[in-house]
Amino acid sequence: MSDAxxxxxxxxxxxLAVHLTRETLVRYAGASGDFNPIHYSDFYAGRLxxxxxxxxxxxxxxxxxxxxxDWAGDPERVQSYxxxxxxxxxxxxxxxxxxxxxxxxxxxLADGVATVSIQATxxxxxxxxxxxxxxxxx
Amino acid sequence: MPISEAHVGRTYPPTQPYTVTxxxxxxxxxxxxxxxxxxxxxxxxxxxxxxxxxxADAWGPLFADEELDLRLDQTLxxxxxxxxxxxxxxxxxxxxxxxxxxxxxxxxxxxxxISVLLATTAGESLCTASSTLLHTWxxxxxxxx
Numbered sequence: 001m002s003d004a005x006x007x008x009x010x011x012x013x014x015x016l017a018v019h020l021t022r023e024t025l026v027r028y029a030g031a032s033g034d035f036n037p038i039h040y041s042d043f044y045a046g047r048l049x050x051x052x053x054x055x056x057x058x059x060x061x062x063x064x065x066x067x068x069x070d071w072a073g074d075p076e077r078v079q080s081y082x083x084x085x086x087x088x089x090x091x092x093x094x095x096x097x098x099x100x101x102x103x104x105x106x107x108x109l110a111d112g113v114a115t116v117s118i119q120a121t122x123x124x125x126x127x128x129x130x131x132x133x134x135x136x137x138x
Numbered sequence: 139m140p141i142s143e144a145h146v147g148r149t150y151p152p153t154q155p156y157t158v159t160x161x162x163x164x165x166x167x168x169x170x171x172x173x174x175x176x177x178x179x180x181x182x183x184x185x186x187x188x189x190x191x192x193x194a195d196a197w198g199p200l201f202a203d204e205e206l207d208l209r210l211d212q213t214l215x216x217x218x219x220x221x222x223x224x225x226x227x228x229x230x231x232x233x234x235x236x237x238x239x240x241x242x243x244x245x246x247x248x249x250x251x252i253s254v255l256l257a258t259t260a261g262e263s264l265c266t267a268s269s270t271l272l273h274t275w276x277x278x279x280x281x282x283x
Binding site for chain 2: 018027028030031033034057059061062065066069070074075076078080081082083084085
């Protein structure tokens with residue numbers, strides 16, 4: 001693995017802002033094999049009582065981890081990662097889609113493993129809960 | 139509402155082996171907008187959450203198990219966790235084995251926690267992907283208020 005990462009409790013990771021568009025959702029559906037129509041069809045989303053198509057939870061979760069892997073460099077450093085899917089991310093059918101903003105900081109450091117706590121928000125709404133990754137930093 | 143705590147520990151046969159390829163890794167990384175160099179080159183590793191794609195292959199038998207009466211379209215995925223032993227890499231032949239870890243039922247709903255172990259066909263453990271699913275059964279003969 002690469003050189004040790006300079007991490008201490010309180011270290012803020014560089015932030016990340018990502019536009020999830022309908023194109024992103026179609027791409028993720030194809031790449032992941034998750035073809036649930038609520039992720040591409042307003043008709044099916046509406047039938048479930050949703051105001052619009054929503055992003056795949058796993059797309060939001062996977063995108064959020066970029067905050068950590070962009071910082072850590074080698075994704076192999078990630079030991080564990082967990083989230084709660086607290087709120088859906090509605091994705092409008094326009095050029096910008098949904099802007100999801102990610103922030104994170106080191107909340108614990110022990111035995112060469114940093115615990116990173118991640119915040120993910122869309123339109124000021126927290127879309128992931130208890131999002132935490134454990135990363136080797138030694 | 140047949141699934142109950144009695145089903146904790148139930149496990150299903152491993153999925154057919156899936157061979158991870160560089161092309162699939164590139165497609166998945168692009169879908170995440172992730173240009174990390176580790177996902178390209180000779181023997182690329184897969185983005186960590188690619189494990190969910192293989193884990194989902196193991197969900198079929200859970201929903202096909204008539205005794206449990208679970209339907210995917212009545213299920214919300216509420217929590218997801220991964221613990222990796224090592225990254226998945228191009229060339230890995232991977233099977234996924236699902237186990238029911240925890241069941242909590244209340245009224246017409248059940249919280250079901252499952253774990254899927256990803257391992258190579260040679261027996262090397264790669265990752266455990268744990269999910270909590272909230273299942274809701276339709277309420278029949280709903281009483282008028």
